[in-house]
Amino acid sequence: MAKKKTKPAAKAAPAPAYGSARRMIVTYVDGRWTDNLAIRRYDLELKEEGLSLTIDVTPRERIGKTKIAREAYRDFVARRRKLHVIQIGKPTLRAQLRKRLKKLEDRRVEVRFSADGASVTYPAAIVLGPDEVILNLG
Numbered sequence: 001m002a003k004k005k006t007k008p009a010a011k012a013a014p015a016p017a018y019g020s021a022r023r024m025i026v027t028y029v030d031g032r033w034t035d036n037l038a039i040r041r042y043d044l045e046l047k048e049e050g051l052s053l054t055i056d057v058t059p060r061e062r063i064g065k066t067k068i069a070r071e072a073y074r075d076f077v078a079r080r081r082k083l084h085v086i087q088i089g090k091p092t093l094r095a096q097l098r099k100r101l102k103k104l105e106d107r108r109v110e111v112r113f114s115a116d117g118a119s120v121t122y123p124a125a126i127v128l129g130p131d132e133v134i135l136n137l138g
Helices: 066-078 091-101
Strands: 017-028 033-047 050-059 083-088 108-115 118-128 133-137
Touching: 017 091, 033 066, 033 091, 050 066, 050 091, 066 108, 091 118, 091 133
Parallel strands: 050 108
Antiparallel strands: 017 033, 017 083, 033 050, 083 133, 108 118, 118 133
16 A cells, blocks of 8 residues: 655744833934833734834833833934834744744845834844844844
8 A cells, every 4th residue: 555645734824923012222323212112012024025023112101200201202203213223122022033033034124113103114133132132223
């Protein structure tokens, strides 16, 4: 009796990843920085042209720091075209990025930020630290 050869099952594309993060550190091109912003929601999607990370930015309001967080948010909206480095301490996002970056080969990585109805997209280089993600923009 001859054995039938079976084809390996095709791997399904991973479902889009999403989540939120309580803290995001933003550094601007002039060296100023803030840690008073948070990620309301992020979506991570592997597309034909590359990896797309969409981040919905919100103020990181804490007791006694609401005014500072709202000022940082207004500053982010005004200076959204002058971002330099973003650091996100979210181990889940790090794991999701690592999984998708393995499948990328040499395709593009883009990050889209949206805040207060305005958005901007950057090409990005991603550095995965022990428990954080660093996005070098530009």
